[in-house]
Amino acid sequence: MSLLCIGTLAYDTIETPTDRRERSLGGSATYFCVASASFAKPRLVGVVGTDFADEDRQLLIDKQVDVEGLEVAEGETFTWGGRYEADWNTRHTLFTNLNVFEHFDPKVPDSYKDSRFVFLANAHPAIQLKALLQVEKPEFVVADTMNLWIDIALDDLKALLQNIDGLILNDEEARMLTGEANLILAAKAVLTMGPKYVILKKGEHGAFLMSENVHFSLPAFPVTQVVDPTGAGDSFAGGFMGEIARAGNIEPGTLRRAMVAGTATASFCVQGFSLEDIGSRTDAQIEARIQQLLEIVTV
């Protein structure tokens, strides 16, 4: 079933405890689309500059991503730089150049307006809402956010929360948004702010989904060598929403399998820089990892 993603495409400079890469293809929508492509053909709304490489566009097309909504604007593509501490959990932003994303006015192509499943990848909540309102009758809308927007655009974020079905966020963001230290209480607090579903990610400690009728918790896939955690959250979201779009419903069983798909997909992402690992995986390899994860978590 139709899956739409609105978010960023970027060139990242990444420093890890052991390595460094410049101008790696990145961005929330990029990771989401590549990760969801094994489950559903995603439709992409985003903007890049005239410096966006043909081979990067081709990578998306080869992955069956619909790029009709990918705008090319005069100027440079968004760039971001980050450095990870040895614990892999602490990330410092080195620089953020919004470039063409600064004045991005999202336009959802007519051919995308019937999208049933929508993912609003990390971006300013006002941009996320503006894009969402162009979709005619979405059935299930999930948004991501980050501490920056909780800090500087809380009113816009609260308005967005009234218009979405699910919010996906990490432990730090959940505590910041709700003021609750306990993550179960934080998730319950999010459910009073608009969304009917909350997906709370805990990095290497897994993730849980909570709604009025479902509470499902899953450990992370046991990755023994993390190379670059950038994009893991968006890859999780890609597998999660991809599986939901593939199933075409949000039954409790689908949501549980979607959590497994998201967890398995994200585990490939962290094994390589940029899209090096996740971008090279076949559908069969992703399915095999899902089965491996099911084996690890099944009582």
Added chain:
Amino acid sequence: MSLLCIGTLAYDTIETPTDRRERSLGGSATYFCVASASFAKPRLVGVVGTDFADEDRQLLIDKQVDVEGLEVAEGETFTWGGRYEADWNTRHTLFTNLNVFEHFDPKVPDSYKDSRFVFLANAHPAIQLKALLQVEKPEFVVADTMNLWIDIALDDLKALLQNIDGLILNDEEARMLTGEANLILAAKAVLTMGPKYVILKKGEHGAFLMSENVHFSLPAFPVTQVVDPTGAGDSFAGGFMGEIARAGNIEPGTLRRAMVAGTATASFCVQGFSLEDIGSRTDAQIEARIQQLLEIVTV
């Protein structure tokens, strides 16, 4: 089937961010026996002083713990004091008075020598081994340890590891024992040191079990209000070994269910000071929590 536990009985002084208790009944064997009592009638080997209260002995007897191996020695019972930081994960030891435990020479009663399942609760590894060697033909022996013994009695601990089937330890201890930061690699390293099974506990992030033929990972039960984490690890071990003793085998399916039993049991422990919560639970309440946890983790 017969389950034997060797470990400490203590009076604890506990300071949490919100409360304080003096001379609460504690100790590794105490928590283990109370937690395992819903699954199997545990046999206890330990020592207390002449100050050990009749009501505390009665609590163990009421829980169907076999106290034939509980020695009363001239002097005071082991006392321990600890303080928890606001994050609940950081614990400072305020004092440790071994008292009668200092010269404890464990004696396994003849009636216990046919025990099939043995848990060596946290104690000096030389004492753990001395007790173990008195058991005739144990089928499955699991030991707990702590950073103190890794630090000051590593050779004794390594000798113990050659004589047990499973080691249960937390994330910090696993990293300290093996030098591996990644917990999967740390668990694999433990498996090269003697034990065929390693159970690695991650506190609020759950636990996993690893052996050559089983890898099972489980999130923690979602507790919304932690009152006192003391004894959670021993309670986990109690539920884990209790379920194995109840089943009478170590088939992969039993080990998985044992992890669920341990997780559910530990979740009661942290909800109250000392044995206040876990000591008051009925078998039906424990079974209900196991079912609740299964609901949360089943895909």
